[in-house]
Amino acid sequence: MTHAFNNLGFLYYMGWGGKEDVPRAIALWTTAAKRGHDESQYHLGQAYEEGTGVPRSLVQAYAWYRASLVNSPAEEVKSSSKELDKRRQALVRLLGEMQVEQLGEAERMARGYIGKYPRTGDLKE
Secondary structure (H helix, E strand, O other): HHHHHHHHHHHHOOOOOOOHHHHHHHHHHHHOOOOOOOHHHHHHHHHHHOOOOOOOOHHHHHHHHHHHHHHEEEEEEHOHHHHHHHHHHHHHHHHHHOHHOOOOHHHHHHHHHHOOOOOOOOOOO
């Protein structure tokens, strides 16, 4: 179900197949992210980094990007896929923009998200 939420969120975000609805996309990604879906966590990171559909927050963006990396499927971690590289690059990009205090807050938030929203089972149901 979480994979479906992620994909539907992407369709709403892009406006493919209907009218663009960014708030609905954010809501769907948030639901899936809180169920441990790594791709939705990454999309939330992007939304917070860009300030699209949510207030811009580098702290939130960093936390969701970190959660998405930790919750990536083991087979992706082993292959060091382009998807993981894209997530790592997002973190590096944010590090260049964040103040030290923000980084500390972002790391605390990321650890909280990782603990509260771990990847569970097969999320592509």
